[in-house]
Amino acid sequence: MPSPKRSIHVVAGVITDARGRILLNRRTENSDMAGLWEFPGGKREAGETSEQALVRELREELGIEAEVGEWIMDVPQVYPDKHLRLEVRHIRSWKGSPRGREGQAITWVTPDKLSRYSMPPADLPVVAALRHPDRYLITPEPDADDAAAHQAWVARLARALEAGVRRVQLRTPTSPARVALAEQAVARHRGGVQWLLNRDIDLARRLGVGVHLGSEQLLQLDTRPLPAGQLVAASCHDLAQLQAAQRLGCDFAVLGPVQATTSHADATPIGWAGFESLRAQVSLPLYALGGLGPGDIVEARRHGAQGIASISQLWAGEAAGAGR
Structure with a gap:
């Protein structure tokens, strides 16, 4: 009998600059789905709130101190090895200059160009929610x-x-x-x-x-x-x-x-x-x-x-x- 899939809760942030562009992170070569672009964030650890997890992840990944804003959506997604729930939040403001502190590439993308970037399955519905009518x-x-x-x-x-x-x-x-x-x-x-x-x-x-x-x-x-x-x-x-x-x-x-x-x-x-x-x-x-x-x-x-x-x-x- 196959082992049950693990369940993880990931929190990601939609970071927008003064020009309305959205920040994307590229997954590194030693990670799952290497090379794909995603909204920055990471796994919520035991004992953390979603806000705490996202602030920590953005500090570790991008070197910024973020203020987490309103919730956008949750995306449940089944992967071969896990059940994932992607919680997506707006980032109200941040201090510092975003950079790829873990060796990952980052880029700023106008909303109309988001669909040009290859993303993990869970991130695709988020692009639709950001760009199209609800x-x-x-x-x-x-x-x-x-x-x-x-x-x-x-x-x-x-x-x-x-x-x-x-x-x-x-x-x-x-x-x-x-x-x-x-x-x-x-x-x-x-x-x-x-x-x-x-x-x-x-x-x-x-x-x-x-x-x-x-x-x-x-x-x-x-x-x-x-x-x-x-x-x-x-x-x-x-x-x-x-x-x-x-x-x-x-x-x-x-x-x-x-x-x-x-x-x-x-x-x-x-x-x-x-x-x-x-x-x-x-x-x-x-x-x-x-x-x-x-x-x-x-x-x-x-x-x-x-x-x-x-x-x-x-x-x-x-x-x-x-x-x-």
Whole structure:
């Protein structure tokens, strides 16, 4: 019988300079995952608080005295030899000049360039949380192919965007009138909003926007359906689907349902424990879905999600303070 994997708690810091750049540490040749870049920090020892561990690690690694700020997220991750929980904190301020005191290279990176650096699996969801929205609106389908219903749908979408939503999946089935509705929404609000079309790869390619794949499409595709400049996301409900989305090169996925919903009353909720267990087995950025709203974002991030995906609550305008 194989030995049980050890569990470790690592605390990492997001250190930002006056130019908005973020500090990355490169793992040395004698360490696990040598050569990969990561957010600086290290293992929390017995008897230490997270703050104490991070202050100590940054002093040892970088030669700085840090003031630990607000919590960002926890990322559970399964590695071949261990169960890791990566706790990530902002660094409010520090004294000293950061340098690689353990022989490691360090570099300052603008947020938009973070994805260019090869990182351990646990660090990848952190990059997504720092760079991308913490809520993902999934629009309801327009009620009917008539002008009045479409006008009301467009007005509701505009209110959600005014409330701060910046990543949107458009569910507009492919009748000519509804395709025109998607085209109108994208053309009117293109700047500052990340658009994805539900399942329609050809229309997404034509409009130059992203696509959100249904779980049934994941197993039918051999390669990523859109270039890197256009987002590809997927709906997932189990590990096989998450692994397929990761192999395909999806930018993120939606996982659930976490809680019971009236719209999918026959689906069995996975709960937060189930979400975290699946989250730990992939490095894909994930949104938690199912009976959730903006008030659940903190809880979602405790289990490794970058935020929540929602139809009803975000469509109802409950997006105030959407931030990123």
